[in-house]
Amino acid sequence: MSLAIAESPVSRSIALDVEAVSHRYELDGKELQVLDGVSLSIAPGEFVALLGPSGCGKSTLLRLAAGLETPTAGSVREDGRPITAPDPDRILVFQDATLFPWRTVRANVATGLEARGLLRAQAHRIDEVLRLVKLEGFAEFFPHQLSGGMAQRAALARALVNDPKLLLLDEPFGKLDSLTRLRMQNELLDLWKSAGFTALLVTHDVEEALLLADRVIVLSDRPASIVAEVRVDQPHPRRRDDATLVALRRSLLEKLGISHDV
Template identity: 65%
Template sequence: MAATARNIGVDIQDVSHHFDLSGSQLPVLDSIDLKVEPGEFVALLGPSGCGKSTLLRLIAGLEAPATGTILADGEAITRPDPSRILVFQDPTLFPWLTVWKNVASSLEARGVLQRQRHRVGQALSLVDLDAFADAYPHQLSGGMAQRASLARALVNDPALLLLDEPLGKLDSLTRLTLQDELVSLWQRTGFTALLVTHDVEEALLLASRIVVFSDRPARIKAEFTVDKSYPRHRDDSDLIHLRREILTALGLTIS
């Protein structure tokens, strides 16, 4: 598959958000200001339920922020767009469709499958699922199902990939493998990446910048630049030092 024609810079300006619950408002995000450069890989860390996934949904255009503005390449995000794809923790594949048809489904929904049919095979090749094009989701392992989900995102040639804990439910060995593959996909295709994760080591191995959020309503507490080449190694002394700083920022006491 050809490299992404462009990648997207994201500018989050004074964004706050809340949920309406039983006639009252539950604050989720509080005055978030964050700029993501085109082609950057940024990881978002913070307590469970603090609002990280909500922020991804706002960037995807699935919801509008209560206040503030989110810009993609200088234009306000007002709706979903195939250039901005959200990948969830669960693969959410259609069980009645083959892997090929699952990956093709977004192109079909957009009415471009006939002329972009070749992209399906290219996306499957990117995630090493060529041999499983005719398989059904129940015939896949958890890691293979998540690869299929990634292929369904990549077939759109996204300029921005929003990753909501996509490896969170995988076994440790599969997770390690897919961490390496995510970095490889990012390097080869050039998209901008925003990753929500609870795994500090995962953030350190994948991201070029790590943003730490407070408890709900989320505010940005700290940012860390990970200035290390790939592939990275868990026993790297610089990463170990950064890990301690990030855990401290998260409010965890390290012995």
């Protein structure tokens, strides 16, 4: 809708560079290596999907890009500048909607503006964004009154109201039923096209990656490293029974170590 106000899409997105990033956690005194020499470059406005087995460290990569953690080795940069702290330009959407249960949908969406002292100046944007995610009738509802899909839409709205230049999505539709998931995938695609942000989606759903992304990056089991990279040139809207996508799906599944009989 009116999100792209008079600005060109390029200035509203950023390039993300991950260079030779390794990351370790300390867990019960034991070192746990989750990322091993991961390098990738994402162009402004690109939609990239990270595909990998669960627990392989995909989410860690998102946390690094969000600035919630800094890598043990290597660097993560936005438009060439190192990422050291969280910033509302780069927003993370979690698998659980993690809406604040004590805030109404409207107050949840307003969180980012409120935290940065922009609430007074940009309050009108809350209604715009709520309309965008089709929650305009639910502004005064509390999170416990929402369905899973609505909650995830509210979480998206809470991210989008800040005009993020990079949207980091951590299996955002992982817990939704399959019909809601299909609908939300299309909605996300529309939002991405109209708002023009760079998107990095973590998923373990091969179809979801192929339907949405310009590029699919396959990660290995922990410690994660990049094992394959597939470019998807099919124009949107994509059909899941498209012959090229079916072939890509088979080759991706093989790269994930699953035989082609599946």
